[in-house]
Structures are given as structure tokens and as C-alpha cells.
Amino acid sequence: MxxxxxxxxxxxxxxxxxxxxxxxxxxxxxxxxxxxxxxxxxxxxxxxxxxxxxxxxxxxxxxxxxxxxxxxxxxxxxxxxxxxxxAERRVVTLGASLTTIQTTLPPLVTALMNKLPDIEVKLITGKTHEIVSYVRDKRVDLGVVASSISEQGLKCIPLFQDHLELVVPRNHVLAGEQPAAMEDLNGLPMIIFSKGTWYRKLIDHLFGRYGIIPDVRMEIDSFEAIVRLLPTCRAAALLPQSYLRPQLLKDNELVALPMKELEQTRRETCLIYGSSLELTQETKDWIKDIKGCLINALELEQI
Missing domain, CATH: 1.10.10.10 (Winged helix-like DNA-binding domain superfamily/Winged helix DNA-binding domain)
Structure with missing residues (x-):
């Protein structure tokens, strides 16, 4: 008819x-x-x-x-x-290191859902070397790690650059001294990342280079816990710039202090996937779009 x-x-x-x-x-x-x-x-x-x-x-x-x-x-x-x-629900399995989850993942997933609203995202977490192996073994489609990866069979796309910053309570003795110097950290009460984490290795290497021995009050692998405990412990911490949103600092009465030496901790957060994986045009467009989204959301510098 x-x-x-x-x-x-x-x-x-x-x-x-x-x-x-x-x-x-x-x-x-x-x-x-x-x-x-x-x-x-x-x-x-x-x-x-x-x-x-x-x-x-x-x-x-x-x-x-x-x-x-x-x-x-x-x-x-x-x-x-x-x-x-x-709109048959496409499933993308995303692997992310634990530290990346706390910084990059929320705006990254937001960008993904905005670009592909009908997609279903499954998340697998682990340390950086574990995420790399998950991508290599095709357990995940895409991985987001806080370092640049150079490995045969994998493609690595830099998303943005980041570095550590010194964070102290607003009433801390260092809060009025800008910029802070590396020697200020010697003997300073600090909360640092747990052993085995990528950031802990980075901080240990930094302290070793400058001969710094801080007064370590706690070792924690949670950004949120560190931020909440800093005022209580009257301690300092080294946290990634990508996590330190202005509202977060304001809500917890913290300040981020510039320190020239910490610019040496610069690193790239990257998206990795198998070189044999044929990405759809939608996913390629998304990868391009999220770089800009992350720069704006995290107020970081473009690579």
C-alpha cells in the first residue's frame, strides 16, 4: 500500500x-x-x-x-x-591507571559520551604497566596512562602535559612565600603517595636528585584522601596539576605554590591502543575532540 x-x-x-x-x-x-x-x-x-x-x-x-x-x-x-x-549499544572497554582515574577519566568519559551518546563504556583499572599489557593482549580497546609509551604493536597519542605542584594549607608557613624552593621541602611534614605508584617513583627520584628528606607523615595512593588530610595534618604534598582544579583548592582551603624545580616532573598523559585495531571514524574524531576538551576541562597546556 x-x-x-x-x-x-x-x-x-x-x-x-x-x-x-x-x-x-x-x-x-x-x-x-x-x-x-x-x-x-x-x-x-x-x-x-x-x-x-x-x-x-x-x-x-x-x-x-x-x-x-x-x-x-x-x-x-x-x-x-x-x-x-x-544505536545498538557499542561497548568500548577503557583501561586506566588508578592515578589517571582520579584526574583525567571524568572529563575524558564526558567527552566520549558527548561524542558517542549511545556508547557503553566499561572500565578496567590497574597500574600503568598492567594497562599496557591489557591493551597489548586486547583485553581493553583503549588505555589511558600517565606516561608516554613506546612499544611495538601499540600506538600512543599524547593528550596533554602535566607536572607536579606543591600544595599546602592556606595558613601553612610556606603559603606566604612564593615561589617556594626545593630546599624548603627538607624536613617538611608531607603526605606522599604509596610505594609502587608511578607518582611515588617520580617523587622519590626528584627527592634523591636534590638530597631532600621530608618528614613523611602518611603514605596514601588516593588524591582525594591526601587533599582532605592536608589541613588536618598541617602538611604539604606534591600533586599533579591536572587534579588541582581551582574549586577543589578553594573548597579544601589549600593553595598551590609554583616551584621551578617541579617543572622537571613534566609528563604526558597518553591514549594507547593496538596498532592493528581499526578505529572507526567516530572514534578517530572523538580522539581528536577530547584533546581539546581535556585541555579546557583541566586547564592544562596543549601538546
Missing amino acids: MEDFLVFTTVVEQSSMNKASKLLNLSQPALSRKIAKLEEEWGVALFERKGKRLELTRVGQEAYIYAMEQCQRHQHFLQSVSRFKT
């Missing part, structure tokens, strides 16, 4: 069997038979011929409105089916 409606509305809009037959790629006799069949089924005359033109009868006008409505409803239905088919 939808084909008959299409034929009928086309004839009406062209006001000519000849023009309609060309548009529909039907012979004129075949087209005439379809219109005659429709008139026979409905038991009414749909057209009046006036010279070379066809004009709708009164009932033909009503039939045209009805046919148009049915065609539109059918078109809307087909569009809905198409959206449903394309």
Missing part, C-alpha cells in the same frame, strides 16, 4: 502522468494501471483530466492528504528503525 501511496502523491505533485512516470521510473501504462487499481479499491475517482493536466477531485484531495500523512508516518518509522539499528 505504501508504494501505491507514493505513486499517487507523485502523480498529484507532478500533475502529469508523463512527468510522474519518468520520476518513478515506471512506464506510463503501468502508472495508469496503478492509479486505476487504487480508484477501484476505494471506489472513487481521484482525478479529472483537464487538457493535458490532471486535477484532483474533491475526494481525491482528501485522499492526497491521507496518503501524505501515511507516507510521512512511514518515513518517521523508517528513521526510528535506522536510529535504533545504529
